[in-house]
Amino acid sequence: MKVLAISGYKPFELGIFNKNHPSVLYIKAAIKKALLNMIEEGLEWVLISGQLGVELWAAEVVFELQLDYPQLKLAVITPFLEQESNWNETNKEWYTSILMQADFIDSVTKKGYEKPWQFRLKNQFFVEKSDALLMMYDQEKEGSPKHLYELAVEYKTKHNYQIELITFYDLQMVVEEEQFKQSDY
Incomplete structure (x- = not known):
């Protein structure tokens, strides 16, 4: 696997309204754990669309991993130009x-936001241009990742495509592992 697309929930869908929320540490730990396995298998590029939440947290994990794995690269390919235009200053600064630090930046559509079709086009681009999808998504709690997930599942029926989910159960396991590491055992 050379190219991995990463996506998942937006922060508000997880009840996270501050990028320093304690839950973010566990989400990033889960992403890191998955990425480390994939790096060992030859992962070269991580692809995100730059949306707030799981995608930007994943970017931060990639930057951290690049210290030990300089061959790992991050591409940010947005659905449209200036997707951050309506975000608050804190989120704009984070995104910027x-x-x-990204290794590659582009947009699927070379214009500002027009209609939802731009998100569908971005999802299709992500699935077709990656070898696998890592997604923080739990089918018990639908949300913005649902459309990308369903497209990837459909794509997988005709192509050799890997889908790896980080579910809420997986996150709970990471929380317990991290708490165990911090205890005196």
Whole structure:
């Protein structure tokens, strides 16, 4: 596997309204654990669309991993230009800091937001241009990742495509592992 697309919930869908929320540490730990396995299998590129939440947290994990795995690269390919235009200043600064460190930046549609079809086009691009999808998504709690997940599942029926989910159960396991590491055992 050379190219991995990563996506998942937006922060508000998880009840997270601050990028320093304690839950973010566990989400990033789960992403890191999955990425480390994939790096061992030859992962070269991580692809995100730059949306708030799981995708930007994943970018931060990639930057951290690049210290030990400099061959790992991050591509940010947005659905449309200036997707951050309606975000608050804090989120815009976070997003800009991610873009400044990314290895590649582009947009699927070379124009500003027009209609939802731009998100569908981005989802299709992500699935077709990656070898696998890592997604923080739980079918018990639908949300914005649902459309990308369903497209990937459909794509997988005709192509050799890997889908790896981080579910709420997986997150609970990570929380317990991390708490165990911090205890005196």
